[in-house]
Amino acid sequence: MKIHSAKFIKGVIGSEGLPEPSRPTVAFFGRSNVGKSSVINSIVQRKDLAHSNSRAGRTTEINYFLVNDSWYIADLPGYGYAKLPETLRIKLGKYLSWYAADMRINLTWAVLVVDAEVGAKNSDRETFALLKEYGRKVLILANKSDKGKRNDVTKNIYAFKSEFPGAPVIRYSAKTGDGRNDLLDTLWPEY
Ligand SMILES: Nc1nc2c(ncn2[C@@H]2O[C@H](COP(=O)(O)OP(=O)(O)OP(=O)(O)O)[C@@H](O)[C@H]2O)c(=O)[nH]1
Ligand SMILES: [Mg+2]
Secondary structure (H helix, E strand, C coil), X not given: CCCCCEEEEEEECCCCCCCCCCCCEEEEEEECCCCHHHHHHHHHXXXXXXXXXXXXXXXXXXXXXXXXXXXXEEECCCECCCCCCHHHHHHHHHHHHHHHHCCCCCEEEEEEEEECCCCCCHHHHHHHXXXXXXXXXXXXXXXXXXXXXXXXXXXXXXXXXXXXXXXCEEECCCCCCCCHHHHHHHHCCCC
């Protein structure tokens, strides 16, 4: 898989204004700060296409990117940010549920980014259950595998396989690019 172009299309707020035309889409779900935007940057090998930062819980819109002029990547707002006020947390949960459920969105894959250093949280399990409920194809991306003790990372990745039954699990690091070929071959095998 070779990526020859990637550009920002638009930020979607609310349930209207999805980009037209509808195209095959790979969407990135995950806790705030788990590295969704960094993973997207590592895929397209651009430093700052998707906005990544250390201030968690900021992004509330869905950022759409067009890759190779043919399919979309969607960078979703992160869930599980502890400091988010309750009302916003509920709103965000509803928003992600809508996205998972709306069949106008042609999701070829929902990539659930989890933290390989700390393991899965309840919010990750809930998001997995939500995606499965709507029949979405889910891939578990164990990001930040460059961090922490090697043994702990290996144990966590092993646990992901039983915590997220039926989903492929890929060991990844947005920082080093480890796992990139594996990920691209799984997401876009036809390229
Ligand atoms: N060591 C290491 N750090 C990473 C990795 N991926 C992301 N980070 C760091 O983690 C922090 C959060 O990364 P983001 O890409 O902004 O995370 P996000 O999931 O997009 O966060 P939200 O948009 O707030 O939901 C940044 O400081 C990144 O540099 C990784 O694979 N390894
Ligand atoms: Mg982000």
